[in-house]
Amino acid sequence: MLRKELHVAGLTQPLDAQSLGALLAELGVEARAHRFEVAPNPCVGAAVLAAGEVVARGYHRVWGQEHAEVDALRAARESGVPLERWDALVVTLEPCSSQGKTPPCTEAILAAGIGCVVVGSFDPDPRHRGKGIEQLRAAGLEVIVLEASPLENTSPQFLSWNDFERRRRPRPWIIAKWAQTLTGQLTPPKSVGEGRWISGSGSQAEVGLLRSRVDAIVTGIGTVLSDDPRLTVRPSAGITAPPARVVLDTALRTPTDARLFHAEPGEAAGPVHVVSLTGADFSGSRALALTEAGAQVHGLRGDDVHHLNLREVTAWLWRQGFRRVLLEAGPTLLASFLDAGFVDQVRVYTGPVPGGRGESLGSWLVASALEERLDRECGEDQVLEAFLHVR
């Protein structure tokens, strides 16, 4: 490949297109390490260059939290290299230009005072594509687009999120999380973990963190009746908007004294929504009792086997403003969501527990196309993370 120098006025030395391409590729690989924490957002990496050297790198690490550009600019300030020596900010994806969960990155770049930005790919969303670049150029910055970080490589989940069909019929990004025994059952033998717990304390702490990083947690009435979970976030420190708790309960069987309505001190508990079949409660007395207990009760259409229609449920979740949703249910609801193709991401904890009760999702896991798969350990548990349907 020919070395091509990119001359930008005011830089301490010209930029070299080949090494910028290599740096963008490297940042893309590094950013992918955070794919399961940021999805459905894109994996983005950024670097600040001074005299041709990388002085700081940054990444988008957690959904809803700061973007790579802001992380890299902060790291550059902390590096001690003075701003006058910063030549360029290199970023794998065009900086965002609109307010989301965080302020627009274009503002942070303009405020930093850096004069040149090198961009590795355009935003695939037609509503945003090119806007960040335009804004920076309009403010007098030099913006070089190299298209060296294709989203197919760095962020297939973001392409799937921006897919035409998905934008036409929007639904939240759904992460199905479950714990299973070595034989794939979701309920342990009665003699293990009070007949309820499969995974260890480290895994449970991870799930607590994951709960704090979604807009809503969805469960089924089967889980409410058997486990009576609270689905709260612990510890509550620093959580301003705990995730809503949604029970899919066709016939309004949720008990009014369920622990969902009784958070414990130190826990952050989001609002409770009970979603039932329209007309399931002829007299309205169950709905009234649940409302008095603190729930918001909603009626939706059913499917052909008289459960809730999951297409309706996902559209309803979207209308509530829920974008990243955690599905923490038993095998019945999990299987329905998986079969309907509405699960985008899985996190499965396998504890060192032989046997178990109920249906196993093991054969489902073996047969599925798990994409971008990651296998790791958490204490004594094996953890599998993967995307579904992103390619």
Ligand SMILES: NC(=O)c1ccc[n+]([C@@H]2O[C@H](COP(=O)([O-])OP(=O)(O)OC[C@H]3O[C@@H](n4cnc5c(N)ncnc54)[C@H](OP(=O)(O)O)[C@@H]3O)[C@@H](O)[C@H]2O)c1
């Ligand atoms: N290991 C884990 O990660 C984990 C997590 C949660 C629960 N569990 C275990 O799972 C067991 C409970 O399992 P489960 O399967 O009964 O509970 P579930 O999957 O949480 O709830 C199932 C219920 O959801 C309702 N539902 C509404 N719409 C549905 C739809 N479209 N498709 C399917 N179901 C729909 C149905 O109730 P209606 O009949 O009223 O429609 C169905 O019976 C317990 O032993 C619990 O300990 C394990």
